[in-house]
Amino acid sequence: MEAQSAVRAFLESWRRRKAGAVVHIITGKGKGSASGPVLRGLVRTLLQGELGALVAEWGLDDGEGGYRVRVR
Numbered sequence: 289m290e291a292q293s294a295v296r297a298f299l300e301s302w303r304r305r306k307a308g309a310v311v312h313i314i315t316g317k318g319k320g321s322a323s324g325p326v327l328r329g330l331v332r333t334l335l336q337g338e339l340g341a342l343v344a345e346w347g348l349d350d351g352e353g354g355y356r357v358r359v360r
Contacts, residue, residue: 295334299342303359314354
């Protein structure tokens, strides 16, 4: 999936550039999707699973339209 590749590349880029950096992955709230939010759940699944090795910690941002992520 395109989003999966984009999130991986983004986190790997920041990991090389500045380990420990806090980045913001904007997913939106999914209000424009006919079947409900898609990206927010996908990114959460990636952060919990296969991209977990790139991430020290993460959580929803204050507006719940994305995630704040500290890269390893």
